Amino acid sequence: MTARIPLTPLTAAAFAPFGEVLEASGPPDRVINQGNCGRFHDLATLVAEGGGRIGVNLFDALPRALPYTLDMVERHPLGSQAFLPMHPHPWLVIVTPDEGGIPGRPQAFRAAPGQGINFAPGTWHGVLTPLAAPGLFAVVDRIAPDGEDPAANLEEHWFEAPWQVVEPG
Numbered sequence: 655m656t657a658r659i660p661l662t663p664l665t666a667a668a669f670a671p672f673g674e675v676l677e678a679s680g681p682p683d684r685v686i687n688q689g690n691c692g693r694f695h696d697l698a699t700l701v702a703e704g705g706g707r708i709g710v711n712l713f714d715a716l717p718r719a720l721p722y723t724l725d726m727v728e729r730h731p732l733g734s735q736a737f738l739p740m741h742p743h744p745w746l747v748i749v750t751p752d753e754g755g756i757p758g759r760p761q762a763f764r765a766a767p768g769q770g771i772n773f774a775p776g777t778w779h780g781v782l783t784p785l786a787a788p789g790l791f792a793v794v795d796r797i798a799p800d801g802e803d804p805a806a807n808l809e810e811h812w813f814e815a816p817w818q819v820v821e822p823g
């Protein structure tokens with residue numbers, strides 16, 4: 655029997671050990687543009703160490719279906735990574751704690767439409783996982799310096815036995 659990970663709602667509190675949730679909830683930090691816009695200010699801690707710099711990318715990812723087979727997680731020791739959906743659908747965010755350099759039990763969150771996330775450096779996570787098309791995201795992460803070994807900022811862990819991310823209940 656494959657180990658099952660039930661989906662839970664994405665909240666800032668639950669995600670806090672792994673990074674930040676970016677969402678326009680509650681009153682804005684600032685009202686700008688002659689009162690026509692609410693600014694939710696400075697929501698993510700962006701990190702690019704080791705000679706890298708912060709950059710903005712677009713990811714167009716194929717949608718996945720539930721139950722979702724999680725066979726690998728990865729992490730980026732030198733930089734943060736933010737996933738900002740450019741679509742109105744729920745999507746999947748998977749993280750695990752680090753247990754002496756090895757991923758622990760995964761946690762799977764259903765991100766609501768309008769919720770983005772920022773992984774702190776070194777956070778074990780599943781790769782970008784939309785649940786509907788278009789799987790279009792802005793991704794703000796570390797751009798490596800020319801000539802850097804791709805392994806410098808990408809560590810992968812393949813599970814001996816995959817996990818199944820399932821609907822709760």
Ligand SMILES: NC(=O)N[C@@H](O)C(=O)O
Nearest residue numbers: 728730735779780781782
């Ligand atoms: N490989 C890449 O740029 N994306 C991954 O880091 C990911 O988390 O999707």
Ligand code: NI
Nearest residue numbers: 728730735781
């Ligand atoms: Ni990543």
